[in-house]
C-alpha cells in the first residue's frame with residue numbers, strides 16, 4: 001500500500017465491471033462476488049488496541065476480520081428462525097466453528113465464548129456494522 005488509504009463507503013455496490021462483461025463469469029474486479037468488497041474497522045478493544053479491520057464481500061458473505069495482526073475468514077449467512085429480529089450464522093472457514101448472532105430490539109448477541117462472557121465480541125460487532133450498512137439486504141440474486 002502506498003498512499004493514505006481512504007475508507008470506502010460502507011454500502012452495497014453492485015460491481016460495475018460485472019455489468020460491462022454481461023453475464024456470469026469470473027470478474028477480476030469483484031472476484032466473481034457480484035458486489036464490490038467493502039472494508040472498515042470495528043474499533044479497538046482491550047485485546048486489540050490497534051483496532052479490528054475487516055473486509056466483507058456481500059455477494060458470498062465472506063468476512064475477513066483482523067485481530068492483533070492475524071486475519072480470520074468467516075462466512076456469514078442469514079438464517080430463518082422463530083424469534084423476533086434477524087439471525088446470522090458466522091462460520092469460521094478454517095475449522096467450521098459456527099457462531100450464531102441474533103439481532104433484535106434488545107441489541108445484538110452472539111453465542112461464542114466472548115459474546116457470552118464479556119457481552120461483546122467481534123462477530124456481534126461485525127454483524128451490527130454490516131447490518132446497519134444494509135450489506136445483508138441483497139436484491140434477489142439470480143446466480144445463486
Ligand SMILES: [Zn+2]
Nearest residue numbers: 015018027030
Ligand atoms: Zn464484478
Ligand SMILES: [Zn+2]
Nearest residue numbers: 110112121123
Ligand atoms: Zn461472538
